[in-house]
Amino acid sequence: MDLKNNKLIIICFLSSLTGIALIYVAAIRMQPATIELKEINSNLVGKAVTTEGFITYKSSHPAGHFFLTISENDKKVQVPLFAGFMSELKKVGIGEKDFKSKARIVVTGTVDEYRGQLQIVPRKVEDIKIIRD
Amino acid sequence: MLEILFVSLLGSSFGIALGLLPGMHINNVIPLILSLSAFFNSPYLLAIFVVSTAITQIFVSYIPSIFLGAPEEGTSLAVLPGHRLLLEGRGYEAIKLTVIGSVGSLIFGIIVITLLKDVFGYVYEISRPYIHFCISGVAVFMILSEKKAKKILSASLVFALSGIFGVMVLNSSVLSSKNALFPILSGLFGLSLLVANTSEKSKIPSQQGDSRLNISKIEMIKSIFLGTVAGIMVGLLPAIGVSQAATLVQLGGGEGRNFLVTISGINVANEVFSLISLFLVGNPRSGASVAIQTILGELSGWDVVLLVGVICFTSGLAAVITLYLGKKIPKFLARLNYKMISISIILFVSSLVFILNGPAGILILLTAISIGLTANYLGIRKGHCMGCLLLPSIMFFAGLNPLIISILRI
Numbered sequence: 001m002d003l004k005n006n007k008l009i010i011i012c013f014l015s016s017l018t019g020i021a022l023i024y025v026a027a028i029r030m031q032p033a034t035i036e037l038k039e040i041n042s043n044l045v046g047k048a049v050t051t052e053g054f055i056t057y058k059s060s061h062p063a064g065h066f067f068l069t070i071s072e073n074d075k076k077v078q079v080p081l082f083a084g085f086m087s088e089l090k091k092v093g094i095g096e097k098d099f100k101s102k103a104r105i106v107v108t109g110t111v112d113e114y115r116g117q118l119q120i121v122p123r124k125v126e127d128i129k130i131i132r133d
Numbered sequence: 134m135l136e137i138l139f140v141s142l143l144g145s146s147f148g149i150a151l152g153l154l155p156g157m158h159i160n161n162v163i164p165l166i167l168s169l170s171a172f173f174n175s176p177y178l179l180a181i182f183v184v185s186t187a188i189t190q191i192f193v194s195y196i197p198s199i200f201l202g203a204p205e206e207g208t209s210l211a212v213l214p215g216h217r218l219l220l221e222g223r224g225y226e227a228i229k230l231t232v233i234g235s236v237g238s239l240i241f242g243i244i245v246i247t248l249l250k251d252v253f254g255y256v257y258e259i260s261r262p263y264i265h266f267c268i269s270g271v272a273v274f275m276i277l278s279e280k281k282a283k284k285i286l287s288a289s290l291v292f293a294l295s296g297i298f299g300v301m302v303l304n305s306s307v308l309s310s311k312n313a314l315f316p317i318l319s320g321l322f323g324l325s326l327l328v329a330n331t332s333e334k335s336k337i338p339s340q341q342g343d344s345r346l347n348i349s350k351i352e353m354i355k356s357i358f359l360g361t362v363a364g365i366m367v368g369l370l371p372a373i374g375v376s377q378a379a380t381l382v383q384l385g386g387g388e389g390r391n392f393l394v395t396i397s398g399i400n401v402a403n404e405v406f407s408l409i410s411l412f413l414v415g416n417p418r419s420g421a422s423v424a425i426q427t428i429l430g431e432l433s434g435w436d437v438v439l440l441v442g443v444i445c446f447t448s449g450l451a452a453v454i455t456l457y458l459g460k461k462i463p464k465f466l467a468r469l470n471y472k473m474i475s476i477s478i479i480l481f482v483s484s485l486v487f488i489l490n491g492p493a494g495i496l497i498l499l500t501a502i503s504i505g506l507t508a509n510y511l512g513i514r515k516g517h518c519m520g521c522l523l524l525p526s527i528m529f530f531a532g533l534n535p536l537i538i539s540i541l542r543i
Contacts, residue, residue, distance in 0.1 A: 008506070009507060009510045009511055012506040012510060015499070016298070017294075019298075019500025020294070020500060023298070023301045023302060023305070023496060023500065024541075026305075026307050027305030027306065027543040028543055030305070030306045030307060032306050046309030046310050047306075083532055084535055087532065088536055088539070110309075123534060123538045124535050
C-alpha cells in the first residue's frame with residue numbers, strides 16, 4: 001500500500017463519516033408531514049407521514065403482530081404493529097388492550113402498500129399516541 | 134400476440150441500452166418505466182416491458198463489466214476473471230461463457246422451480262424467524278473470506294460503514310426508502326468504480342477470432358447447476374445478494390471460466406425466481422418483481438405462464454444480441470476515450486439523482502461514492518458494501534428496528 005493510496009483511503013473514509021454525520025443531522029431535524037387520513041394515497045408510498053383516525057378494527061396474529069385499521073370519513077388505512085414493535089410498546093406499559101375500539105390515535109410512520117391496501121408502518125414507540133378512548 | 138412481441142422487442146431494446154450503460158440498472162429506471170403506464174394499452178403490456186428489459190439487461194451487462202471494467206452489483210465479481218480473459222485476447226470467450234451460463238441456468242431454473250414450486254412457500258415461511266441468523270452468518274463468512282487479518286479488518290470497517298449508512302438512510306425520513314436505493318446502489322457499486330476508473334488508463338489488446346471454449350462439458354454443467362441453485366437461494370432469502378452468493382461459490386473453489394458460467398447463472402436464476410416468487414411466496418424479491426406487483430397486483434398461474442414465456446423469448450433474443458455485441462464492441466472500444474465515457478456517465482447519473490431526489494439524494498450519492506471508494510482503495514471486495522442492505526435487514530428480522538430507531542431518534 002503506497003503513500004498516495006493511504007491518503008486516498010483516509011480522505012474517502014473521512015468523507016464517508018462526514019456524509020453519514022450530515023445524513024444523521026438531516027434525519028433528526030426532518031419531521032414527517034402531518035396530513036389528513038383521506039389524503040393518504042399510493043403516491044405517498046415510502047414517505048413518512050403523521051396522521052390520525054379512529055380504531056375501527058383490530059386483530060392479533062399468533063406470531064405476536066397486532067393489526068389495526070384506522071378510519072376517518074370512510075377512508076380506511078391499516079396500521080400493522082409487528083412483534084418487535086409490540087414488545088417495545090409493552091416496555092412502556094402499552095399492550096393490545098390499550099387499543100380500544102373507537103379510540104382515536106395519532107400515528108407517524110412510513111406509508112406502504114401491501115396486497116393493494118395502504119398501510120402506515122410506525123417505526124418507533126413514540127410514533128403511536130392514543131389521544132382519546 | 135403481435136402487441137406482446139412488439140412490447141418484448143421494445144423492452145429488449147431498452148434492456149440493451151441499460152445493460153451497455155455502466156452504472157445503470159433496471160432498479161434505477163423503474164420509477165420512470167412506471168410513469169410511462171399511460172403509453173401502454175394494458176397493465177400486462179407494461180409488465181411484459183419490465184420483464185423483457187430486466188432479462189435483456191442481465192445478459193448485456195457483462196459487456197461493460199468485462200470490456201470496460203464497469204460492472205453493476207450483480208456482475209461486479211465477473212470483472213476479474215472476465216478481464217483476465219480479455220487481456221489474453223479471449224474477451225469473446227468470456228462473453229460466450231456468461232451467455233451459456235445464463236441460458237443454461239434459465240432452462241435448469243425453470244425445471245427446478247416447476248418441480249419444487251410447492252416447497253418454496255414452506256421453506257420461506259419456516260426460514261423467516263431465522264433469517265437474521267442466516268444473513269449474519271453470510272456477512273461474517275464474507276468478511277472472513279478476505280483471509281488476511283488486515284483485509285478482514287478493512288472489510289469489517291467497510292461493512293460497518295455501509296451498514297450504518299444503510300440504517301440511517303433507509304430508516305429515516307430523509308428520502309423515501311423506495312427512492313433511496315438509487316443513489317445508494319449507484320454510488321456504492323457503479324459511480325465509485327467509475328470515479329476510480331477516471332484515474333486509470335486501460336487498453337484492450339487485439340482479440341482472437343475463434344469461438345472455442347476452453348472448459349469441459351462436465352465443468353460447465355456443474356457450474357450451471359451451482360449457479361441455478363445459488364440464484365434460487367438468493368431469490369428466496371431476503372437481503373442475500375448475488376455478490377454474496379457468488380462469494381460463497383467462489384470460496385468453494387470456483388474461479389476463472391467456470392466462475393463466469395456460475396455467476397451469470399446466479400443472476401438469471403435469481404431474476405427468474407424473483408419474478409415467479411410473487412406467485413410462489415407472495416412476496417417480490419427484486420426491483421423488477423416489485424414493479425410487476427405494483428402493475429399487476431397478485432399473480433395468477435396464467436400470468437406466470439405468460440411472464441415465463443416472455444422471459445424465454447427475450448432470453449433467446451438477448452443471448453444472440455450479447456454474442457453479436459461481444460464480438461463487435463472490442464473493435465470499437467479501441468477508438469473511444471475511456472475517461473470521457475466515465476465522466477459523462479458520472480454526470481448523467483448524478484443529474485438523474487438530483488432530478489429524482491433533490492439535494493438529499495446528492496448527499497446520499499456522495500456518501501455512497503466515498504464508502505465505495507474506501508473499499509476500492511483498501512483493496513477488498515465491493516460485496517462488503519452490501520452491508521448497507523444486510524445490516525438494516527438483520528435489524529428488521531431480529532425485531533430491533535423500533536429500539537434502534539428510538540435510540541437514534543431518527
